Amino acid sequence: MQSSVDISNAEFEVLDVLWKKHPATANEIIERLNLKKQWHDKTVKTLLNRLVKKEAIGFEKEKRCYLYHPIVEREAYTQSESQSLIERMFSGRVSPLIAGFAKHKNLEKDDIDELKQIISAWEQENQEKEND
């Protein structure tokens, strides 16, 4: 159920810096990306173009440069991606994933605390419905 567009890994990186701060010119994006990846600016521009073509991002012309902005929302995208991974590998259940993390010692106290919080929020919301 790929609601949004199909975005490649490299494209995702570009989108990601755009999500963090937008609108942004190609050069800003290139510069910010450069902190993590060493991509040629031509490469980044190709990726921007592809994202525009896929309508994952848009732009307005600011004189000579473009000001890019995301169209696809980060949360929608990450949600759909994680959903699809979890469906494919864990029959749609989240717990096996978490269990795997636990087993491989990739869970820290912070994670546990956050999970607890999510759980109690869920329970509260669930209870509210019943009380209603």
Add this chain to the structure above:
Amino acid sequence: MQSSVDISNAEFEVLDVLWKKHPATANEIIERLNLKKQWHDKTVKTLLNRLVKKEAIGFEKEKRCYLYHPIVEREAYTQSESQSLIERMFSGRVSPLIAGFAKHKNLEKDDIDELKQIISAWEQENQEKEND
């Protein structure tokens, strides 16, 4: 850290039926896959070949047919995939993923129960000196 091989989506489906029961001949695999996907048998054989080439699966010759078996383990693979997704989209933390699921009403009571179980197991294993 892509520890194991790079396996494509289609290849994963093939591997998945093999993980469920192995060893298995190409025909068994094709037949079992056919329940979910309508792939041409030639297609499945191509995928089997690619998986062999990638050393994700192996085989022994049983007369005329091959008996395939997984080399990559399911858990190792799913672990590495989910790890990498969570790293890319959630800075390596699992809770935002779960939070997303909660927000989109994709968490059910069963999941919550399982999560609780994982949490208490984790807590037990990581016995903290300050047990309240």
Add this chain to the structure above:
DNA sequence: TACTTGTGATTACGCTTGTAATCGATTTGT
């Protein structure tokens, strides 16, 4: 005005993927 420079657009190219068809060897039916 003519030239250089900076921008996005277009083109490039080898690799992987999805999706098969064909080939060559071997087994099996007659």
Add this chain to the structure above:
DNA sequence: ACAAATCGATTACAAGCGTAATCACAAGTA
């Protein structure tokens, strides 16, 4: 023994991807 059926191996081929280089045009500069 010879033809037919059946395997895995090889080849095919378009689309997407990673990674750029080149093109065409507008804007600033001499």
